[in-house]
Amino acid sequence: MFSYCSDPDTLERLWWLSCYLTTGVHFSFYLSFLKVIGILAVTAPVALAFGFAGAMSARSQILPVSWLGKAYIAIVRGVPDIAFFLFFVIALDQGFEWLRHQALCPDWTDPIRQGNDFLVCPQAKLPLGTAPQAVHQAYAFALAVMTFALVFGAFVANVIFGAMRAVPKAQLETAEAYGMSPRQTFWRILVPQMWVYALPGLSNLWQVLIKATPLLFLLGIEDVVYWARELGGTKTARFTAYPHGDWRMWYFLALLVFYLFMTWGSEKVLSRIMARLTRGQATTGGEAQRKGAPA
């Protein structure tokens, strides 16, 4: 990056470090932090939506819908994450391609499954074989977010399902007595009140989600942990201008700081949300707020 970096062997320690930390491969490392934050920012709301839908369907009066919701919660929570990331994503990808294959190549006669191989016509490939690498990466990113959202959505669904049942029954009965329809009761009384019960569970899931990103490398997405391991590993002078020993400890130390910072930041945000949600609620927290408030 800097002009004096052309011959790193001759440099003093600090100068050497300034060159070392600005190599192209380090910028990939720095970029991966943004990538992780981006994945989290997209995954969290999508997982919340999945969870909300799951909880709603599990509570449904219509039996098959309720079974569907409960099956989703039970099955996804039961399957290990790593199995999901290794096999479900590939299955999902193949499912999309199979659908496109049926739609786009009706004349195709070769079998799609040939032994272990999965072969659809070239037009049905997702992304197309001719697409630039950036498109492939975007697609992998989307698959990752979807899988993450599906897995975490099941946990979210369980938390929200529980929170909905924690809202005092008297509240719902009162709403009915006022003549609200079941739909109105749900959206106006139940949903606004359940968040305060759901939030502790949801905040746990968020913290777990932050730390689950290394699973993404199974999908070819290089997250911070991958790069820390890659960059920290022993480098011999034959393959790099910056040879060094096993520096993984230092890289993981940087990750520790990053994760602590993320945790600390989320704690702050979550406690503010909690305070906001507690306002006017029939919980001990709400009661304390009411007593503390200036008359």
Place this chain on the structure above:
Amino acid sequence: MKSILLSTVAVAVTATLALADGHSVVRMGTEGAYPPYNFINDAGEIDGFERELGDELCLRAELTCEWVKNDWDSIIPNLVSSNYDTIIAGMSITDERDEVIDFTQNYVPPASSAFVAASADADLTGGVIAAQTATIQAGYIAEGNAALIEFATPEETVAAVRNGEADAVFADKDYLVPLVEASGGELMFVGEDVGLGGGVGMGLRESDGELKGKFDAAITSMKEDGTLNALLVKWFGEETAQY
């Protein structure tokens, strides 16, 4: 309006025909963590023996190639699922793998695997030996009496020896040589070298006979004019086995 529609259809049809013409872009899957075979260089690009070899093979076979990085654990599932078209990642040709995927002829002769330990009297028959998961070396140790400890990356197998977790690491000799040289006497080769596998080849889907033929021909031409030997010497040193 009708002519616009017709021309759109015509364009779509020609585009489809162009696509149907086999592999327009061949995606080359590699691990990027196994120098000198493949690794990530200072600029963040895939580099190494296989990068240079693969680019040359694509040139000779007149293919447009693109490099893709993938985790070792899921490198075969992603190939058979057509997420990329070849594996070029220092993968030894073995019978077990040959049942799932196809290999080209080898482009690295059957190489020896070696033990590296921190002391000369390491116990190779009854001790703890580190190896990378799902490699021929791990399979070899698992059959013997020594306790096998597996790691996801090659780097970790060597680190296990440095920190005393394992008595020795068992891996491709080509991978270990630069590490032993750079360790300044901390690491050393122990015991006898073991010949495993049928050399390193490029992995392809079993249904992809056409692409396999092209790469086989390109490898043959590189073997015949000596460029492959030159590459082997460049990346693995004078003493490496050649064709």
